[in-house]
Amino acid sequence: MDLTLNWYLSLSAVLFTIGVLGVLLRRNVIVIFLSIELMLNAVNLTLVAFSQSFGDVSGQILVFFVMSVAAAEAAVGLAIVIALFRNKVTVNVDEISLFRG
C-alpha cells in the first residue's frame, strides 16, 4: 500500500478539524492554545506533503517560517496566559471574558 498524497491530506484535515473543534468547544485557555498549534501543524503537514509530491522545495521553506512564527506566538501566548492566571486564578475563558454580550 503506497502512501499517496491523499493520506497526508486526510490526516491533515483530521488534525485541523480536531484543532478547530478544540478552539470552539474547550474552555481551558491552555487547551485552546494547544488546539491552535494543532491547526498550524496540520497546515504544515499539508505544505510538506505538497512540497514532496510536486518536488518543489519552497513549501518546506515556508514551513520553517511557520514554525518560527508559531514558536514566537507560543512564547507570547503563554506569557499572557500566565499573567492572566496570576490575576484571575483561573484559565477558564468563560470567567475571564470582558466582552459584554
Add this chain to the structure above:
Amino acid sequence: MELLVRLILLPPLLVAAFNGMMGLFAPGYRQREWLIGGLATAAVALPFAVTVSIFLGFHHEAEVVRYFTWLAAGDLQVDFAYRIDQLSLLMTLIVTGVGALIHLYSIGYMHKDPGYWRFFAYLNLFIFAMLNLVLAENLVVLFLGWEGVGLCSYLLIGFWYTDLKNSAAANKAFIVNRIGDFAFLVALFVIFAVVTDGREGVFGFDFTTLLAPETLALFGGGTTLLVVLLFFVGATGKSAQIPLFVWLPDAMAGPTPVSALIHAATMVTSGLYLLARLSPMVLQAPTAMATIAIVGALTALMAATIAITQNDIKKVLAYSTVSQLGFMFMAAGVGAFFVSIFHVMTHAFFKGCLFLGSGSVIHSMHHVEHELEHKGLIPPHHGPGAHDTPLDSEATQDPLRTNPLPYDGPFDAQDMRTMGGLRTFMPWTAGTFLVSTLAIAGLPPLAGFFSKDEILFKAFEFGLNDHAWAYLVWIVGIATALLTAVYMGRCYLLTFEGRPRWPDALDTKPHESPWTMTVPLVVLAVLSAVGGFLGLPAVLGESWIHHWLGAEYGGPVAEPVHELHVAHSTEWGLLGLGALIAVGGLFLAYVRWGRRGLDADASLRRRLGGVYRLWAGKYFVDELYDGAVVNPVVEGSRRGLAPFDQKGVDGAVNGLARSVAGLAGRLRGIQTGVVQTYALYVVLGVALVLGLMLFV
C-alpha cells in the same frame, strides 16, 4: 461716491454687530450704557453727516454705485447696487437725521433697561435695513431692506418679550406684514416674466431699466394694473392701510423710541417711498391709482375716528399715524407722489416729536407710578405674583389701585386719564408737544399745514381734471383734517392741561426728562414748525420739494399732466379753508376737552351712542379678522392638523424608530461577547463558502 455710500451703509451694520456681539459675550459690557448708546448714535450721525455732504454737492444727476453681482442665473442678474438721486437722498436724510435724534433720545429713555445693548443693536440694524430700502438701485435689494425692517420691527415690538402680550403683538405685526410681502414677491415674479419675455439680455430689476419708457411699454394695461395693485398690497402691509393696518396700533407694545422711529417716522412710510420710486409705472395704471386714493382716504377717516375715542396716549398717536399715512396714500393715488414724500418728511418731524414727547410723559408717569407704589397707594406692579397672569388684567384690579383713578382698571402710565396738568411739571415736553400738535392739526404756518393742504389741493386738482372720484377723496380728506385737529387737540389738552388726575397728585410730582431726551424734542419741534416752507403752495412761492423731486425738473418722481389748472382765487380759497379747518378743529377741542376735561368724553359717548361704541371698538376689525381668519386657522390646525401631526407624522417617525430598535434588539443576540462563538461563525462561513465552491 463708492466710499461715501459705504460710509452711509456700513457704520450702522458694524456697530449693530459690535454692540450685539459684545453684549452677548461680554456681560460686563452691558452696563456701559454711555459707550453703547454713544457708539450707536454716532453710527447714525456719521451717515447723516455724509448724506448732508452729498446732498450739498448734488447736481441733479442720479448716480448708481455698483459693488458686486449678488445673484446670477439665466436671464436674472441682480447687482448689489445703490442709487443716489434726489428721492433716495431726501429719504436718507430723514432716516439718518430723525434716526440719530431718536438714538440720542433712547440713551436717556432706555436707561437701566437690562436689554440696553440689545435695544441699540436692533435699532442700528433697523437703520441699516432702512438705508438699504431707500438707497437700493433695484427691487431685490429694496426687498432685502423691506424684509430687514420688518424683522427689526418684529424684534423691537417684542423687545420686552417676557410679557406675552408684547410677543403676541410682535407676531401679529410680522404675520400681517408677511401677507403684504407675499404680494410684493408675486409682483416681482410678474415683472420678471414680462420683462424677460419682451426684452433681450439679462435683467436685474434695476430701476434704470425697469422705469425706462421702452420697458414700461412691455406691460399691457392689465399687467400694469396687476403689478401696481400687488405692490400696493405690499405697501398696505408695511404702511398700515386697510385691510392690513391692524398691526400698527398693537405695535405700540414696543419701547416708545421704536414707535417714534419705526412705526411713525420711517418704516411705515416705505410703502409711499415704493410708490414714489415706481411712479412712472403707477401713473400707467389709473384704476390702481383710484384704488390707492380711495383706500387711503377710507383709512385716514377710519383711523381718525378711532383716535378720538382712545385713552392710551400711544394708541391715539398710533391711529393718528395710520390716518396720516392714509393722507399720504391719497396724495399718491392722485399722482402727487412728491407731495406724499413731502408729507412723509413733515410727518416724520411732527409725529417723531409727538411720539418722543409721549415717551417723555410715559417716562415720568412711570416715576409717578413707582412713587405711588412706594407710598402704598397702589399695589406694586412688578412684585411677586404680579406677572402670574399677564393676559388677565383682572388680576391687578385691586380696589386700592383703581379707586382714586378716574376709570376702572389698574394704574396705567400710558393712560391719558391718569395724566392732566403735566405742563407745569414738564415745560419742555409740553411746549414741543404743543408745537407738533399744532403742526399735525395743520395750523398755518407750521409744517403740517403746507403738506396736508398740498395733498388736499392735489386731490381737488385731480378731480377738476375729469376724475370725479377725486372730489370724494378731497371731501373725505377735509373731514379727516378736521377730525385730526380735534383728536390731537384732545390728546394735548387731556395730557398737559387741566388738573392732575393721578392719585395723591399734591405730593407726587412728575419730573422733566434728562437733556438727552429734551434736545431731540426741541430739534424736532423746530423742524415741524419750519419744515413746511420746503413745499410752499404755488400761490405763495416756489415749492422747493417739487423742484427737487419732480420729473419735469430732472427728478425721479413722475406726475400726471394736467390740462386744467386750479384758478389762483380758488387756490387761495382752499388754503383759507385748510387754515379754517385747523383752527376750527382746535377750537372745538378746546371748547370740549379744554374746559370740561374727561366729562367731554362721557358726553360724546352719550351723544353718539352706537357710533361711538363702533369707534371705540376700532370698527371691530380685529374681531372680524379673528372670527374670519385667525380662529378658523387655529381651530382647523387644532382639529385637523394637530391630530395628523401627532398621529400621522409622529407615528411614522416613532414607528420607524421603534422597528429599528426592535430589529437591533434581536440582532444583539448574535453579539455574545464570547470569542469562541465568533470563531464558530467564521468556521461556519468557511464551510459554507467551501461547500458552495465544491458542490455548486
